[in-house]
Amino acid sequence: MSDVVMHVWRGDADGGQFEEYTVPKQDGEVVLDVIHRIQATEAPDLACRWNCKAGKCGSCSAEINGKPRLMCMTRIDTLPEGETITVTPMRAFPIIRDLVTDVSFNYEQARKVPAFNPPPRPEGGYRMSQVDVERGQEFRKCIECFMCQDVCHVIRDHEENKARYSGPRFFIRYAELEMHPLDTNDRRDLVREEMGLGMCNITKCCTEVCPEHIKITDNAIIPLKERVVDADYDPIAWLGRKILRRTKRTAEQAAVQPD
């Protein structure tokens, strides 16, 4: 069988370059297998993240031929045959070393999400219908590979936006909580004012790279935008809020973490 030629970006925050590696092709291999073979033979210090090697943990995100992919789910035989394969780290995040990036931006965003806040559990447990939980379940399939964050042009080429933009991964988190049958927090103002929902102009790049095929734009971001707009501009909703007691907590209240 022929060889696989791979150009892997090697370096750190101070800069780096592509190194070329040639390894014999093996049946059914994925990009991560080739990286592992390079580590075990030529370059034991080649840095990459991985855990499950089955597309379930979202650790091994990288850009393969310029496109964000999970290395463990990208079979070599699906890439153009005979052509060099280029593997680079995710571009939207600072480099730690080689293919490993500093994804702490995402963990900081996670800390800003007001916690799930259900009513007290009734005797015999909560009751929810399957159809209601399925909406949230779609978003909870997220494996936090952060490729949607990587590809999102609001932050990919605009470091300055990171301070006020939580990104697609967290828009689906907010959507999931908004749609959770039991949640009582209202995060709509927070999402609009602090998390930069308005900066997303629905180009669907995030949806295209999602390895879990979550319809990020259609099922989370657009409905979330609609809800936010409704909350602000819908005169009937406005009147309703004046007359009826709000059942959800406001953004300010929701932003305070419960004990």
Next chain:
Amino acid sequence: MSEIEHHDYDVIVIGAGGAGLRAAIEAKGRGLRVALVCKSLLGKAHTVMAEGGVAAAMGNVYAEDNWKVHFRDTMRGGKMLNHWRMAQLHAQESPDRVQELEAWGALFDRTKDGKILQRDFGGHRYARLAHVGDRTGLELIRTLQQRAVSMDIDVFMECKVVRLTTDDDGAVNGAVAYWRPTGEFVTFGAKSVVLATGGVGKSWKFTSNSWESTGDGHAIAMWAGASLIDMECVQFHPTGMVWPLSVRGILVTEGVRGDGGVLRNSDGKRFMFEYVADMFRAETAESEDEADRWYDDHTAGRRPPELLPRDEVARSINSEVKAGRGSPHGGVFLDIASRRTADDIRKRLPSMYHQFMELAGVDITREAMEVGPTCHYIMGGVQVDPDTAATAVPGLYAAGEVAGGMHGSNRLGGNSLSDLIVFGRRAGIAAADRAESMAREPKLNQAQVTEYIDEALAPFTRDSGENPYDLQHELQELMQANVGIIRNEAEVVEALEKLDELKQRAANVAVGGGRAYNPGWNLATDLPSMLTVSTCTAQGARDRRESRGGQTREDFPKADPELGKVNFVQRQPSGRGFSSEITITPEPLPVMPDELMAIFEEESK
């Protein structure tokens, strides 16, 4: 040496899978200073790999279910080697722990009347596994992760603990670790330490486990004075992928069989009917018709033999392959395509569909999967007190896969996720109790700290030496060949000799490059734990001269009632650390009280 980063906490939890997160949440809830230290990014721990569900006798699908039935199933599945008290606590408390997850945001699949849906799994008499499709582990870890983040628990990610530190009285008082991104060391002082480091499976060639499962917790506990039990009991999950070679070992959930999938050999025969052990005969279907009726109504027939406990199914697959009735790539066929509609399969088993489609080019709604046994889980582990998860070392607690006793010689599917949340919580409570009772901050012994750091850095100091990857590769080949699913005296004795050689060679491993995110060095620091736990497993496999659950000896094919009354306990009585001697002694199992014994006696009448 320059100043080392240091942090003081009341409780540190090592490992951020289900058990570690649950322990940290509990201790933090008491208002203590809590740190969570983990080798990977938060949320990537091995718990995400759990697919099928979390076992809890909630009785939502079969009202007849209750903790006693779950207790009985767990003990029988473990071939009665389990610590009865752990099995009891687990069965009693898991329903509350599952409900609690829901209050923290988990979204389980529902029954028609809106309760948590439960699915069938091997060895469980009733449909008992709360689940979310086939990604229950992800749901569990994400729920706990989000809870932990909302509580503002300090998380040290990509930080590997190399050793525990101890005080003059032998109590644990902290840990020495390094940051993987920088290679810089960090020390922790702690009043209590909870180990939740998971398993050991990376020492086998074909495994469902990730690079993290190197037995760090087992090893550092033993090096700090704790005892390990039943390390020979290793579970080979019956259904791992076998092809392509590069994905060999990746898990195929038992949920496929729970939802109607059957195992066939190359003749197309459902061979499991030929392999029903006496212990399970009374409750297992005799014909395909009877088995098929059971799926819709558990009172209309007995259980299909495909849903026997995992050890039974794995051995049967092994036998079929050995007899020449295997699939083209050395497994057997797992067929759900001919038994359920394509829509059902995609809905119930979405990640299996995805996994086979992407990695093997197999559409499981149209064709059968090829599967075979893969190293999956270690039942043995650190010996703990059932109620508090306390180890023999004061201040040290262990929960989840790293702890032994709960599952006896074989774990039932679904009992792992429940184990994590039941005993994670208990470990957190006990660790918090101890921390609250201690007035003084622990003070680390700097000589110890320096010794452990030097130990970890040694591979950089050698100009020439072996590549750690070569050593790991040899270890995996050895454990696969000699201490695999079927064992015998000669092979395990040979394995022990070779393990001794590998230990010598591990002391001569050399790595190049810098300390920042250097996988070669990281592996070099994992090798001492891998070799320690592999030695423990091989010793146990040599001394337990019987076949029971995860220990199968072809030269002793039957269970020995006398050996069924003992745990094999391993310690380092003289000198602690990687190069010190490990002893193994049989010690009597704790005696089950009469009222629990009665559950089994009623049945045999």
